[in-house]
Amino acid sequence: MKPDKIAKKIADVLEDKKAKDIKIINIRELSTLADYFVIASGTSVINIKMLSDEVEAKMEEENVKLLHREGYNSARWVLMDYGSVVVHIFHEEDREFYNLERLWSDGMKEQS
Structure with missing residues (x-):
């Protein structure tokens, strides 16, 4: 699956599970880290873990394997x-504090 399709699928999964303020940022021209960031917010630790679990399960169904996950235990910021796609699921307060959208503002912002 191509990176843009992976990012869109992840955003759709997050939207279906009621994640908040979902953004897709194309960073392909800005970094070698990935082609896309998908950024979303959850409302609680339980909600953030559920969002992460759902993304992982749905992507496995698409044969897209998770290479690495960080922050799951504290679930304030799950990466x-x-x-080619890096997903950031934040607690709302932490998202505001780290403000990745500002840091990567040169990337083309795409709504889910």
Whole structure:
């Protein structure tokens, strides 16, 4: 599956599970880290873990394997690495504090 399709699928999964303020940022021209960031907010630790679990399950169904996940235990900021796509699921307060959208503002912002 191509990176843009992976990012869109992840955003759709997050939207279906009621994640808040979902953004897709194309960072392909800005970094070698990935092609896309998908950023979303959850409302609680339980909600953030559920969002992360759902993304992982749905992507496995698509044969897209999770390479690495960080922050799951504290669930304030869960990072999921799919190689060409990196998913950030934040608690709302932490998202505001770290403000990745500002840091990567040169990337083309795409709404889910």
